Amino acid sequence: MSYKPKMARLMRRLLIGTTLAATAISLPLMTSTVMAQEDFPTRPIRVIVPFGPGGLADVTVRLAGEKMSEILGQQIVVENHPGAGGVAAAEQLLRSEPDGHTLIVMSNGTTIATSLFTELSYDPQSQFTPISTVAWFDLVLFSNPDTDIDSVEALLAKAEADPGSINIGTVNPGSSQNLAAELFRSVTNMEANIIPYRTSPDVMAALIRGDLDIAVESYTAFASAIEGGQVRAIAVTGLDRNPALPQVPTAAEAGVENYDVTGWNALYALDGTPDAIIDALHEAVATATEMPEIVQKFADLGTIARSTTPEEMADRFEVDRQKWAEVIDSAGIETQ
Amino acid sequence: METLANLGLGFQAALTWESLLFCLLGVSLGTFVGVLPGIGALATISMCLPLTFYLDPMHGMIMLAGIFYGAQYGSSTASILLNLPGSPTAAVTCLDGYPMAQQGRAGVALFITTIASFLGGSFAIILLVGFSPVLADFAISFSSADYFSIMILALCAASTLSTGSVIKGLLMVAVGLLLGLVGTDISSGAARFTSGNIDLSNGISLVALAMGLFGVSEIFANLCRGEYATVDARAITLRSMLPTREDMRRFWPAAWRGSVVGSIVGMLPGTGPTIATFMSYSVEKRISRTPEIFGRGAIEGISAPEASNNASVQAAFIPTLTLGIPGDAIMAVMLGGMLIHGITPGPQLLTDEPTLFWGIVASFWIGNIFLLVLNIPMIGVWVRLLSIPYHLLYPAMLFFICIGVYSVSYSTFDVLLTLVFGLAGLFMNRFGFPAAPLLLGFVLGPLLEEHFRRALVLSRGDLAVFLERPISLIFLAMTALVLAGSIPLVRAATGRVAGLVRKRG
Numbered sequence: 001m002s003y004k005p006k007m008a009r010l011m012r013r014l015l016i017g018t019t020l021a022a023t024a025i026s027l028p029l030m031t032s033t034v035m036a037q038e039d040f041p042t043r044p045i046r047v048i049v050p051f052g053p054g055g056l057a058d059v060t061v062r063l064a065g066e067k068m069s070e071i072l073g074q075q076i077v078v079e080n081h082p083g084a085g086g087v088a089a090a091e092q093l094l095r096s097e098p099d100g101h102t103l104i105v106m107s108n109g110t111t112i113a114t115s116l117f118t119e120l121s122y123d124p125q126s127q128f129t130p131i132s133t134v135a136w137f138d139l140v141l142f143s144n145p146d147t148d149i150d151s152v153e154a155l156l157a158k159a160e161a162d163p164g165s166i167n168i169g170t171v172n173p174g175s176s177q178n179l180a181a182e183l184f185r186s187v188t189n190m191e192a193n194i195i196p197y198r199t200s201p202d203v204m205a206a207l208i209r210g211d212l213d214i215a216v217e218s219y220t221a222f223a224s225a226i227e228g229g230q231v232r233a234i235a236v237t238g239l240d241r242n243p244a245l246p247q248v249p250t251a252a253e254a255g256v257e258n259y260d261v262t263g264w265n266a267l268y269a270l271d272g273t274p275d276a277i278i279d280a281l282h283e284a285v286a287t288a289t290e291m292p293e294i295v296q297k298f299a300d301l302g303t304i305a306r307s308t309t310p311e312e313m314a315d316r317f318e319v320d321r322q323k324w325a326e327v328i329d330s331a332g333i334e335t336q
Numbered sequence: 337m338e339t340l341a342n343l344g345l346g347f348q349a350a351l352t353w354e355s356l357l358f359c360l361l362g363v364s365l366g367t368f369v370g371v372l373p374g375i376g377a378l379a380t381i382s383m384c385l386p387l388t389f390y391l392d393p394m395h396g397m398i399m400l401a402g403i404f405y406g407a408q409y410g411s412s413t414a415s416i417l418l419n420l421p422g423s424p425t426a427a428v429t430c431l432d433g434y435p436m437a438q439q440g441r442a443g444v445a446l447f448i449t450t451i452a453s454f455l456g457g458s459f460a461i462i463l464l465v466g467f468s469p470v471l472a473d474f475a476i477s478f479s480s481a482d483y484f485s486i487m488i489l490a491l492c493a494a495s496t497l498s499t500g501s502v503i504k505g506l507l508m509v510a511v512g513l514l515l516g517l518v519g520t521d522i523s524s525g526a527a528r529f530t531s532g533n534i535d536l537s538n539g540i541s542l543v544a545l546a547m548g549l550f551g552v553s554e555i556f557a558n559l560c561r562g563e564y565a566t567v568d569a570r571a572i573t574l575r576s577m578l579p580t581r582e583d584m585r586r587f588w589p590a591a592w593r594g595s596v597v598g599s600i601v602g603m604l605p606g607t608g609p610t611i612a613t614f615m616s617y618s619v620e621k622r623i624s625r626t627p628e629i630f631g632r633g634a635i636e637g638i639s640a641p642e643a644s645n646n647a648s649v650q651a652a653f654i655p656t657l658t659l660g661i662p663g664d665a666i667m668a669v670m671l672g673g674m675l676i677h678g679i680t681p682g683p684q685l686l687t688d689e690p691t692l693f694w695g696i697v698a699s700f701w702i703g704n705i706f707l708l709v710l711n712i713p714m715i716g717v718w719v720r721l722l723s724i725p726y727h728l729l730y731p732a733m734l735f736f737i738c739i740g741v742y743s744v745s746y747s748t749f750d751v752l753l754t755l756v757f758g759l760a761g762l763f764m765n766r767f768g769f770p771a772a773p774l775l776l777g778f779v780l781g782p783l784l785e786e787h788f789r790r791a792l793v794l795s796r797g798d799l800a801v802f803l804e805r806p807i808s809l810i811f812l813a814m815t816a817l818v819l820a821g822s823i824p825l826v827r828a829a830t831g832r833v834a835g836l837v838r839k840r841g
Contacts, residue, residue, distance in 0.1 A: 053385050054672015062389070078386070081746045084520075084537040088746055116525070117534065167794065173525030195793055196522055198786065199668070201605060201661040205476040211794055220675065224660030224682020300678060334526035336537055 040100055040277050044075040047267070048104045050089035052082045056220050056301060057265045060135040061105050063297055064305070067288035072280075085113040090122040098270040100277035104128060108176050108263035111320040115328050116174045117336050125321075128268040130313035131278055132285040135303040137263045138238030139180050140245065142215045142222060144207055145232040152235050152254035155214065159190040166192035169203045169212040173333050179324055180237055180261040181216045182331040184251070187259050207231055219244050219302025237261035244302035266313055278310060339465060346694025350702055354395055355695065362399035363703045366406020367710050370413070371718050373420045373551045373733055374740025376543060377407035378666050383743070385673050393677035394692050398699040400670050401653070405457060405700070408609070408646050409707045412449040412638070413718050416442055417567045419554050420733065424546035425645045427775055428613045432630065432637030439633055442567075443576030444583060446719075448635060449642040450711040452591045456643030457704045459595035460602065460650035464657075464697060469683075472658040475603045480791040481801045483606070485811035487784040490611055490776070492818045493618030505773045508764075512777020513784075515540055522786050523793075535749035542610075544750040545778055547737045548757020549764070549771040555730050556762045567723035572715060583635050590620055590636035594643030602648030605655050605663045606783065609648040614776045616644035622818065650700060657681050657693060 047065055049058050058080065065076035081089040089104055096102035110124050122128075143149040149158060159166045168185070170177040173196050181194050195212065197203045200221040207215040208230050215222075215231070219242055225231040226245075233248045239260050241250060251259045267285060269278060288294055289305040298305040308316065328335065349355060365384075369375045380403050388396030411422030416433035429449065436445040463471060478486075491509065518529045519539030530536035579587070594616040601612035620636040621627050630637050652663040660682035662668040674681055685693050711718070722729070741754045761771055795801035802808050 052669065052672075053382055054669050054675065059672070059675060062386075080382070083745055083747060084534055087534055117537075119532065119534070121534070164796075172520070172522065193793060195790060196525075197790075198522055198606070199662075201668070205605060205659075205661050206479075209476055209479060211479055224680040224684070227680065228683035230683070297678075301675075334521075334524050336520070336525075336527040336530070336534070 040280055041072055041074040043101060044077050045072070045100070046096075046102045047076055047078045048089045048092045048102065049078055049080045050082060050086035050105060050107075050110075051080065053078075053080045056137060056218055056303065057105065057107055057109075057135075059301065060265060060298060060303055060305075061267075064134050064285065064288045064294060067291055067294055068284045071284045071287055085117045085120055086110055087121055090124070090127075093268075093270055094122060094127065096270060098272035098274075100269055100273050100281060102270070103131070103281070104268050105134075105265050106130075106268045106317070107265040108320060111317055112174060112176065112179060112324045112328070114321055115325040115335065116333070119336075124268065125314075125317060127271050129271045129273060129278065130310045130317070131267040131269055131281045132289075132307040132310070133264045133266040133313060133316075134285060134289065134305070134307070135265055135298055136238075136306055137218055137303045138236045138240075138242055139177060139216055139261055139263070140219050140222070140233045140242065140248070141184070141235045141237070141251070142207060142217060142231045143213060143234050144210055145229060146210065147213060149213055150232065150234060152249075152251065152256060155234065156188060156190055158213075159192060163191040164193070166190065166214065167212045168192050168194045168214045168216065169197055169206050170194060170216045171200055171203060172196055172198070174328065176261070176263050177216045177218075178333075179327045179331070181214075182333075183261065183327050184216070184237075184256070184259060186327075186330060188256055204231070223302070240304075242302050243299035243304060264316070266308075282307070282310060342690060342694045343465060343698060345691060346696075346698030349394065349691050349695030350398070350698035354392070355398055355699060356702065358391070358395040358399040359402050359699050359703050360706055362402020363406035363409075363706045364710065366403040366408075367410035367707065367718065369403070370407035370410020370422045371721060372736045372740070373414055373422055374543070374547050374737035375743065376411075376423045376740060377404045378669070379740060379743035380407070381666055381669050385669060388673050389677075393674065393679055394695050396673060396677070397670065397692075397696050398703075400673060401696060401700065402703045404666055404670075405646060405649050405703060406707060406710075408649050409450065409453050409711050410718065412453070412642055413446065413711075413715075414722060416445045416449065416638075417719065417722050418733075419550075421546065421550045424542055424775065425609045425613050427546055427550050427772060428617050428641040429638055430550065431617070431772060432632070432634045435631065435633035436638070440571075441633065443572050444579045445638055446572065446715055447577035447712065448579060448583065448587055449638050450708065450715075452587070452594065452639045452642040453646040453711075454704055454708050455591045456595045456598055456645070456647035457650050457707075458701070459592075459643075460599045460647040461697065461700050461704070463599055463603075463651060464654055464700075468654050468658045469686075471603055472655050472661075475605065475655050476659065476661060478604055478807060479805065480787040480794060481805050482807040482811070483604075483787040484784065484791055485802060485808040485815070486604075486607075487780050487787065489811050489815045489818065490615050490618075491780050491784065492815050493615060493622070501768065504769050508769055508771070508774040509777040512774040512779075513781035515545070515774075516778045516781025517785070519782075522782075523789050533749075535747060538745070539782070540753065540778070541741065541744055541747070541750045542779065543744050544741050544753045545757055546775055547741055548754040549761040549775065551737050552734065552754060552758025553761025553765055553771070555733060556758055557765050558726070559730070560762070567719060569716060569720045569723040572719045574713070577712065577715070579635075586635045587639045590639040591643040593619060594640030595647045597640075598644030598647030599651040601644075602651030602663065603654045605661050608652075608664045608779075609645045610775075610779050612648035613641040613645045614772075614779075616640040622821065653697075653700075657685060657696070658683065660685075 062078050069076045081092050093104040149155050168181050170181045203215045206212045233245050235251045235254045236242045286307040289307045295305050369380045381400050411426035412429045414420045414422045415426040415429040416437050419430050419434040421427045433445045520537050527537050597616040598612040601607050620640045621630045655661045656667045662671045738751050741750050
């Protein structure tokens with residue numbers, strides 16, 4: 001890697017950055033204009049992300065967005081509006097026009113939020129309309145390499161031999177990770193304490209320290225510790241193996257039946273957006289997610305680039321919503 | 337020897353044109369947002385993060401890091417000159433910095449805080465260069481029980497933060513603890529004290545609370561008094577900045593102690609610079625032979641916290657770079673920035689990307705030297721920024737506070753909350769209730785509860801865990817010492833109350 005780029009290249013990068021920032025600032029000032037659908041998009045497209053910048057769901061959208069910009073010929077501007085239940089982000093979208101120039105990222109987390117928050121101020125299923133998924137992520141069961149828990153079998157055997165001794169760490173109650181652990185505990189009938197932490201790094205530190213026997217997290221969150229040999233991946237939660245961890249079995253392969261936790265993030269538009277525009281956007285996502293460069297970059301992050309049709313997406317949302325509603329209910333997680 | 341070679345490699349990378357440019361850009365921007373109340377490093381870094389996607393990863397990190405530590409330098413300026421902290425961490429600097437300005441010693445205070453910042457920053461950088469891997473392992477060996485005991489110690493130290501009534505100070509700690517409970521309970525997921533308001537489910541924003549209690553309330557108080565704290569830019573000359581020999585004699589030991597406290601607190605994930613500054617202020621007041629001068633312009637009262645807060649932000653890079661475990665929200669955003677470039681910070685970063693690692697570390701030092709220049713010879717620029725007439729300055733400050741609070745989580749509710757805390761702060765100010773202990777209680781409350789509960793879950797409910805773990809035991813023993821030392825203070829306070837009751841009766 002060279003750290004001496006040419007000054008010209010540097011200045012160009014700076015310029016791109018400044019233009020981007022300027023566009024982001026001036027966008028809300030623009031009023032939407034009536035336009036013929038064939039010349040969609042007529043101006044930069046805002047993508048509202050309900051999480052902070054830098055996370056996996058955010059990074060994958062940014063990477064795909066860059067390619068979509070090239071395909072659509074208009075800049076995709078990613079805006080982060082983090083906040084409980086995705087409310088702040090949803091409000092941004094609801095304030096815009098259904099013309100496809102403002103989109104939102106929905107995720108597995110949204111399907112959970114609809115059950116976790118009894119009075120959510122928006123309804124993603126009726127107010128928003130799906131375009132396509134962007135990335136699919138599984139979660140990973142990690143153990144401390146200093147222990148003898150080197151497989152799901154060993155974990156279940158230990159839980160059996162010494163009931164209640166197993167500590168499983170995850171982030172906040174009601175997070176995908178936490179519910180994945182709850183579901184794992186219930187389908188395997190194992191006795192274990194599920195201990196919530198505030199952030200993923202807290203979970204990682206606790207596992208390395210030996211406070212936890214198992215941590216449930218994404219591949220990316222623990223990537224450095226995997227490479228450093230400080231944690232050991234014993235199973236992945238999806239139906240397929242993780243591209244970054246090809247040697248690690250799925251939970252099903254390890255003998256756990258009826259267990260599949262696969263998260264996703266997807267682009268949604270405001271309900272009432274013309275079909276032709278939804279199709280154009282869907283086409284752009286589908287093309288971007290098939291680009292070898294994107295497939296590779298996503299795989300490096302331990303995620304899979306894959307698009308779905310709007311109909312498939314709507315079905316998936318409903319299936320996941322019901323699944324998590326049951327888990328929340330049976331795990332006794334308090335709703336707000 | 338290897339370290340020296342590595343450092344050489346680092347300086348080679350950090351002394352290129354582009355690196356220097358981005359370092360300067362970062363620290364200047366950091367100082368700027370630090371000087372302005374409200375807009376803090378987190379918001380600025382989040383806003384700048386997308387820009388770094390277009391930069392070389394090292395340059396991007398150098399710039400973001402520069403914003404982070406640059407803001408710590410800048411945030412003391414407004415604390416000293418206007419009693420308006422640039423960030424929550426600088427609230428402590430108001431306690432003694434503003435009285436110094438009122439005594440016509442603003443120049444000295446600005447000089448001392450800058451030197452203290454440099455010292456603290458440098459101290460932590462040396463730790464980062466020399467002992468990173470060892471210290472990182474040490475830092476993550478702290479379990480929940482250990483954190484709990486540290487928080488208990490910090491909480492007990494809170495009683496020293498107020499200059500007036502001890503009872504009122506403790507009362508404010510309690511209020512802070514209660515405010516800290518608002519939001520989603522980390523253990524059960526239940527919403528507490530949110531009145532069904534989803535805006536409160538993530539808890540009360542620290543920035544909204546701090547800016548309301550310290551920033552907005554100070555502006556209101558000045559308006560109510562009809563006296564306006566104005567800054568005379570011409571009075572801050574280089575000559576006026578020169579401290580006396582006595583000042584320096586008191587500065588050195590305090591700044592060293594601050595650096596040590598700040599480095600230890602800073603490298604522990606999840607603590608952060610606010611706790612570091614409060615702890616080092618308490619330490620100074622505790623061990624001082626003249627605790628009564630604290631709050632009236634004590635040199636130690638600005639030296640230690642400023643050294644501590646800069647040491648803490650530099651030390652926060654130790655677990656982030658060597659283990660990939662970010663200590664706070666800002667570090668987490670920077671970690672995300674590295675992930676975008678396909679770089680995973682962690683134990684192998686040192687071997688895989690030595691130029692990147694050492695380049696960033698070397699840039700810290702260069703950045704700190706830039707900051708020294710920006711904050712001593714060029715202090716006039718920042719002072720002038722604050723010396724515009726009050727009828728322009730106050731609306732501008734309120735504007736920046738609103739923008740700053742809003743930008744943390746794009747929430748208009750937080751802006752309203754800031755106003756509410758501003759009014760509450762005005763009331764507290766009038767009746768002699770100190771705001772600093774409230775802030776400390778607020779920061780510590782949730783951590784205290786979280787770690788206490790988790791420690792007990794891990795020990796299956798056995799309270800002995802707090803005495804069995806050596807680190808925890810040490811901190812609890814220190815707490816006991818602090819409490820024993822407080823007995824005369826408490827007795828004096830209760831004696832006064834009893835006296836009052838007798839008088840009334």
